[in-house]
Amino acid sequence: MALHLTTFFAALLLLLRSPLASSTTLSVTGGDALSPYEILQGYNFPAGLLPKGVLKYDLDESTGRFHAYLNASCSFGLEGSYQLKYKPTISGIISDNKLRNLSGISVKVLFLWLNIVEVVRDQDLLEFSVGITSATFPIDNFYESPQCGCGFDCVNGKASRFRIKSSFSSI
Template sequence: MAKPQVLCLIWLSLVSLSLSSSVSTPNPKTQLQSGTGEAHQELIKYGFPIGLLPTDVKSYNLNRTSGRFLIMLGDTCRVTLPPDNYLATYNKKITGKIVESRIAEIDGISVRAFFKWWGITGIRSNGQDLVFEVGMLSAKYPSKNFDESPDCEGRRTSS
């Protein structure tokens, strides 16, 4: 049987990519585009740790009215997530919808657990914990496990 920790890591991987921005100050028709540092700073503004996104973020776009976002990485990215060493894959393009303390409709983040790839569909910030959603299942992990952005495995990151 799968451990609850394994499911949580799967959720955390998906959250990382979709966490690029959030919507606390709706401003119709406003779009933000930026590179790595700014996308990670947006996560902090909305109570999420920067480690939800890998270091390879090239740009992001956020519609502050709808909360819909698009994150572009330099390429497909694989990372190993702590503490259970689950393999996660971020597509080059990650999309979703973000509002205060919640990322939903995530597309582009998967975690390997129990010999299968699972798509992370949502992430919630709940105090000191992050709750990752994979379909109807959820797993909770301490936010502090995601204090640092992971590097993509098998290649160097550009600074």
């Protein structure tokens, strides 16, 4: 954790000294800039909220508006019969401990696909809202980023290491 914070603050200092400092929008495709996973951690979220393979992102630091780009749609199943689907573009507004106005991420609950519209961190828990209901999960479920197609267990093609410790509550 200390290494990620050190990397974050070092990159922040470099950004403040660079010509980008006059612009509030960062568009990143690689190089020495922060990864989208490090950006999440800078706002107090675990990297595993995004799947592996984000190609680039942009972030307007003045508003928190962001976009993350995958090369294609991404989906995978998780233990507990949940399925997640990410569109090629994920967007929303990020601030400390809160992701809101999300688009591009959905979860299958029973036979319905529901859009995840907000994620809020409350200490060691993450609350995911689909508008009409929400579910809370321990943050340690999201330290590792899943891989498109197979989630967390790419050897066997199913998510045998991911432990769902909660479920979406009924209306």
